[in-house]
Amino acid sequence: MKTGPxxxxxxxxxxxxxxxWLIVAAAGLIGISLAVPLSGYVASPALKxxxxxxxxxxxxxxxxxxxxxxxxxxxxxxxxxxxxxxVKGIWALRQATNEVTVxxxxxxxxxxxxxxxGGARKFKCPCHGSEFDLNGKVxxxxxxxxxxxxxxxxxxxxxxxxxxxxxxxxxxxxxx
Amino acid sequence: MLSRLYAWLDSRLxxxxxxxxxxxxxxxxxxxxxxxxxxxxxxxxFLQAITGMFLAVYYAPTPDHAYDSIRYIETQVLFGPxxxxxxxxxxxxxxxxxxxxxxxxxxxxxxxxPRELMWMVGVLLLxxxxxxxxxxxLLPWDQNAYWATQVGINMVGSVPFVGTFxxxxxxxxxxxxxxxxxxxxxxxxxxxxxxxxxxxxxxxFILRRVGPAGPWSGGCERRGxxxxxxxxxxxxxxxxxxxxxxxxxxxxxxPFYPRQVFMDAVVMLGVFVVVAALALLVPFPLTDKANPSDxxxxxxxxWYFLFYYQFLKYMDGPILGPIATWVxxxxxxxxxxxxxxxxxxxxxxxxxxxxxxGIGVVFLAGVFVLIGLSLRDLRxxxxxxxxxxxxxxxxxxxxxxxxxxxxxxxxxIGPDLSYVGDQRDRDWLIKHFRxxxxxxxxxxxxxxxxxxxxxxxxxxxxxxxxxxx
Numbered sequence: 001m002k003t004g005p006x007x008x009x010x011x012x013x014x015x016x017x018x019x020x021w022l023i024v025a026a027a028g029l030i031g032i033s034l035a036v037p038l039s040g041y042v043a044s045p046a047l048k049x050x051x052x053x054x055x056x057x058x059x060x061x062x063x064x065x066x067x068x069x070x071x072x073x074x075x076x077x078x079x080x081x082x083x084x085x086x087v088k089g090i091w092a093l094r095q096a097t098n099e100v101t102v103x104x105x106x107x108x109x110x111x112x113x114x115x116x117x118g119g120a121r122k123f124k125c126p127c128h129g130s131e132f133d134l135n136g137k138v139x140x141x142x143x144x145x146x147x148x149x150x151x152x153x154x155x156x157x158x159x160x161x162x163x164x165x166x167x168x169x170x171x172x173x174x175x176x
Numbered sequence: 177m178l179s180r181l182y183a184w185l186d187s188r189l190x191x192x193x194x195x196x197x198x199x200x201x202x203x204x205x206x207x208x209x210x211x212x213x214x215x216x217x218x219x220x221x222f223l224q225a226i227t228g229m230f231l232a233v234y235y236a237p238t239p240d241h242a243y244d245s246i247r248y249i250e251t252q253v254l255f256g257p258x259x260x261x262x263x264x265x266x267x268x269x270x271x272x273x274x275x276x277x278x279x280x281x282x283x284x285x286x287x288x289x290p291r292e293l294m295w296m297v298g299v300l301l302l303x304x305x306x307x308x309x310x311x312x313x314l315l316p317w318d319q320n321a322y323w324a325t326q327v328g329i330n331m332v333g334s335v336p337f338v339g340t341f342x343x344x345x346x347x348x349x350x351x352x353x354x355x356x357x358x359x360x361x362x363x364x365x366x367x368x369x370x371x372x373x374x375x376x377x378x379x380x381f382i383l384r385r386v387g388p389a390g391p392w393s394g395g396c397e398r399r400g401x402x403x404x405x406x407x408x409x410x411x412x413x414x415x416x417x418x419x420x421x422x423x424x425x426x427x428x429x430x431p432f433y434p435r436q437v438f439m440d441a442v443v444m445l446g447v448f449v450v451v452a453a454l455a456l457l458v459p460f461p462l463t464d465k466a467n468p469s470d471x472x473x474x475x476x477x478x479w480y481f482l483f484y485y486q487f488l489k490y491m492d493g494p495i496l497g498p499i500a501t502w503v504x505x506x507x508x509x510x511x512x513x514x515x516x517x518x519x520x521x522x523x524x525x526x527x528x529x530x531x532x533x534g535i536g537v538v539f540l541a542g543v544f545v546l547i548g549l550s551l552r553d554l555r556x557x558x559x560x561x562x563x564x565x566x567x568x569x570x571x572x573x574x575x576x577x578x579x580x581x582x583x584x585x586x587x588x589i590g591p592d593l594s595y596v597g598d599q600r601d602r603d604w605l606i607k608h609f610r611x612x613x614x615x616x617x618x619x620x621x622x623x624x625x626x627x628x629x630x631x632x633x634x635x636x637x638x639x640x641x642x643x644x645x
Contacts (some may be wrong), residue, residue, distance in 0.1 A: 010430055019434035026441040030448050037255035038230055044254040080234075081241060081248035 051078065054153060054160040057102075061157060063094040067124070068116045068134070070105070073163055088163055090150060091116065091123070093134065102161050103136055104148040111168040123147065144171045197384075199433035204390025206428065207435035210366075211388065213277035216447055220270045223451065224308075227263040228365065235315070237361035239354050242317035243465040250462065261455025267309060269451050271480040274302055274378040275390040282536055284522030286389035286559070292516035297375055299512045304372045305451070309478065314357060322466035323475035325360075326352055331488075334498040390429075392524040461562065464569050476554060483543045486550035499640035567637025570630055579621070582641065590621060597642035605635045 010021055040047075057071040077109045091103040103123075107114045112127035122130040122139060130141030137146050151162040167174040186192055203211065234253060236245040249256040278298065281287055287295035292307045314325040329352065333343045348355030430436070467473075477485050491500030511518075526533045571577070577586035580593045600608075607614055609631055612621040626634065 011434060016434055017436045023441045024439050026445040030445060033448070033452065034226065037258050038226070040254040041230055041256060041259050044252075044256070047254065081236070081244040081252075110229060124180065 045080070052162045052164070054162055057090065057092065057159040057161050059157050060094065060098065060100060060154055060159050063092055063100065063159070065094050066134075067118070068093045068103075070116075073161055075163060088162070089093065089113075090161060091147075092159060092161075098154075100152055100154065101136075101158055102150045102152050102156055102159075104164065104166065106148070106152055106168065107143060108138075108145045108148060108166070108168055108171070109141070109143040144169060146171060148173060199431065199437070201384065201432040202429035203388060203432055203436050204394060204429045206430040207439055209439055209443075210280060211436065212440050212443040213273060213280050216443050217270065217273040219434070219444040219447060220266055220273050221372070221376070222449075222562075223261060223448070224270060224367065224462045227266060230259050231263055232365060237315070237358050239317060239357055239466070242315065242357060246318075246462060257459065258452075258455050261458075261460055262451060263339060264460045265395055265451045265454040265458075267312065268478070268480065269447055270305060271309070273447070274305060275399065278302070279540075281389075283526060283533070284389055284392045285526075285529060287516045288389075288519070288522060288524060289516070291382075291389060294379060294386065297379045297382065297515055298515050299509070301372065301375050301379060302512075303509065304368055304375065307368050308364060308372075309480070311360045311368065313478070314360045315364065316462055317357065317466045318463040319466055319470065319473045320463045320579045322352065322468065322473050323473050324477055325356075327475060329356075331501040334501040337500070339502075354634075371504070389524070392526065394524065461566070463565060464572070474557070479547070482550040483546035486546040486553070497636050561636060561640070563633050563636035564640045567633035567640075570634050574624060593638065593641055595641060595643050599637045600638070602635055602639060603613045605638050606631055607633060 010016075030131050030145050053075070055073045055075050057073055063069050063071075068091050070089045071092050072123065073090055075086050077084050077086045091105060093101045093103070097103070105113055107125040107127065107130055108129045109125065109128055112125050114123045114125040114130070114132070116122075117124050121134065123136075125131070125141065125143070130143035131139045132143070132147050133139050135146075136149065138144075148164075148166045150164060153160040153162075165176050167176050182191070186391075195321055210428060231249065234245055234249050235258075236242060246260070249260055253259075269533060281295065281298070310325075310328055311326075314321050329343055329346050332346060333339045344350065346356070346359075347353075348359050488500050491497060519529065521529065523529065579587045579590040582592075583594050596605075608616065609624065609626060611623055612619040
C-alpha cells in the first residue's frame with residue numbers, strides 16, 4: 001500500500017474497514033437481489049406439476065369383451081410455449097363386468113411397443129421377446145415388471161384415460 | 177477463514193501485486209462522484225449480459241416461436257417479467273450511463289492527449305451499444321419490433337450504390353423474415369458481445385496505461401509526473417497568463433481503493449435499484465404478434481432514438497432524406513472520432529474551451545428540443561388503448577374470428593361484430609362473455625373461462641368497434 005504525502009485522503013484503520021464493509025454490503029445486496037430471481041427463473045419449469053388430462057378413448061361399448069383392443073389417444077401436449085398434437089395407441093381390455101383395464105403401450109423392459117398375439121393369447125414384445133398375459137403379468141422374457149396400467153374413468157359410456165409414462169427396465173414402477 | 181484462504185492462494189498465485197495493481201491506481205485530485213459514470217456503464221453492461229444470457233434460456237429465434245417464447249417468459253416463467261424488465265430497462269440505463277460518461281469526458285477535456293485512443297475506442301463502444309439496441313429490438317417479434325426494424329433497415333437503403341445490397345444483407349434476402357431474425361439474434365448474442373468485450377478490455381487497458389485525467393484544472397499530463405505546488409498556483413491564478421505551464425500542473429492523488437470503489441459501488445447499487453424498480457413497477461407488454469401484412473401499424477422507436485426520429489420528419493425529400501439518413505450520421509461519427517485531433521488546445525478547463533463547449537451545448541440542446549417535440553407529437557397521435565390491443569390479441573388467440581366477422585374478415589356463424597360497440601354497452605358485453613346464455617338464450621357461443629382482466633380487455637376491444645372510429 002502506497003502511503004505518504006500524496007495519499008493524504010486515503011482512509012486507514014477502522015475507517016478503511018468501514019468502507020470495505022460498505023462496498024461488500026452493496027455488492028452482496030446486488031448479488032442476492034439477482035441470484036434469487038434468476039435461480040427461480042431457471043428452475044421454473046422444474047417446479048411446475050405436469051398437467052394430467054383425461055383423454056377420451058371412445059365408447060366403451062365398442063370394445064370387445066375379454067379381448068384386448070388398441071385405441072388411439074389423441075392428445076394436445078403442452079411443450080413449453082408450443083402445443084403439440086400427440087397420438088398414443090393404448091391397449092384396452094374390457095371385462096365381462098364392463099370394467100376396463102388400460103395398459104401403457106410401452107414394454108416395461110426397454111421401451112419397445114408390444115403386440116397382442118390372439119392365437120397365443122399373450123402380449124409379445126418383438127424387441128427382446130418379453131411376454132405378458134391378459135392381466136399384464138410377465139410370462140416370459142426379460143421384462144422386470146408387469147405391464148403398466150393407466151388411470152381409467154368411464155363417463156357417459158365413454159372411456160377416459162390419463163396418459164402417463166414410466167421408466168423402463170426397473171422392477172419398481174417409476175413415473176416419469 | 178477467508179483471510180486464511182486468501183493467504184493460501186496468495187502464497188501460490190502471488191496475488192498481492194495483482195491486488196495492488198487493481199486497487200492502488202492513483203486517482204488524480206482524489207476520489208470524486210464525478211468519476212463514477214464509467215463504472216456505472218460497465219456495471220449496466222454486466223447486468224445486460226447476465227439478464228440476456230438468462231433470457232436466451234427460453235427464447236427461440238424463429239418467426240414461428242419468438243413471440244410465443246417471449247409470451248411464455250412473461251406469463252409462465254417464475255420472475256420472467258422481472259428478468260425481461262431488467263433487460264429492457266437496463267438498455268435504457270446503458271444509454272443514460274454512456275451519455276453521462278461521454279458528457280463528463282467531454283466537459284473535462286479528458287479526450288485530449290495522451291487519451292485520444294481511449295476516447296476513440298469509447299466512440300466505437302457507443303456504436304456497438306447502438307448495434308445492440310437495434311438488433312435486440314427485433315427479437316420479441318411483435319408488431320413494434322417488426323415495423324421499427326423495417327424502418328431502420330430501409331434507412332440503410334438510402335446509402336448510394338451499395339444501399340440496396342446492404343439492405344438485402346441485413347435482411348438475409350428480399351423480405352424481413354426468418355433469416356433476418358436469426359441473423360439479428362446471432363449478431364445480438366454472439367458477434368456484438370465478442371466485439372464489445374474486446375473493446376472494453378482495450379478501453380480499460382488504455383485507461384491503466386495513461387491513467388485517469390483528473391480535475392480539469394490539471395494539464396494533459398501522463399501518469400507518474402510529480403509536483404503539486406504549481407497546481408495550487410494554477411487554481412488561484414486569475415488569468416491564463418498567470419497559470420504555470422501545463423506540464424508542471426499535477427494533482428495530489430488518492431488510490432482507487434477504498435473511497436472511489438465505495439462511490440462506484442454506491443452508484444451501482446443506486447442504478448440497480450432504479451432499474452429493478454422500473455422492471456417491477458412499469459410493465460413492458462408485448463404488442464400483437466408481428467403481422468407483415470398490417471401496413472397500418474405505426475412503430476415508435478425507443479426514447480433514445482426519438483430525437484433522430486423527429487429529425488427525420490423535417491428532412492424529407494430526395495436530397496434532404498439521404499442527407500439525414502446517412503450523410504449526417506456518418507459525419508457525426510467521424511466528428512466524434514476526430515474530436516481529439518480537432519480540439520488541439522492542451523488546456524482542459526471549460527472556461528478556456530468556449531467554442532468546443534458551446535458546440536456541445538448547442539448539440540445537447542438540439543437533442544433535447546427534438547425529444548420534446550417528438551414526445552409532444554406522440555401524445556397528440558391517436559394511440560391504441562392498451563386494453564383494446566390486449567382485447568384484440570385475445571380475440572385472435574381464442575379464434576373468435578372462426579365464427580364472427582369484423583370488416584369482412586372471419587366466419588359468418590355468429591353475429592357480425594364490425595360495429596358492435598354501437599349496438600351493445602359494457603354491462604351487456606361483460607354479462608354476455610360471462611355466460612352467453614344469460615343475454616342471448618339459445619346462443620351456441622361457448623362459455624370461455626376468462627379472467628377479470630381478460631373480460632375487461634375483450635369488452636374494451638368490442639366497444640372500440642364503432643362507426644366513424
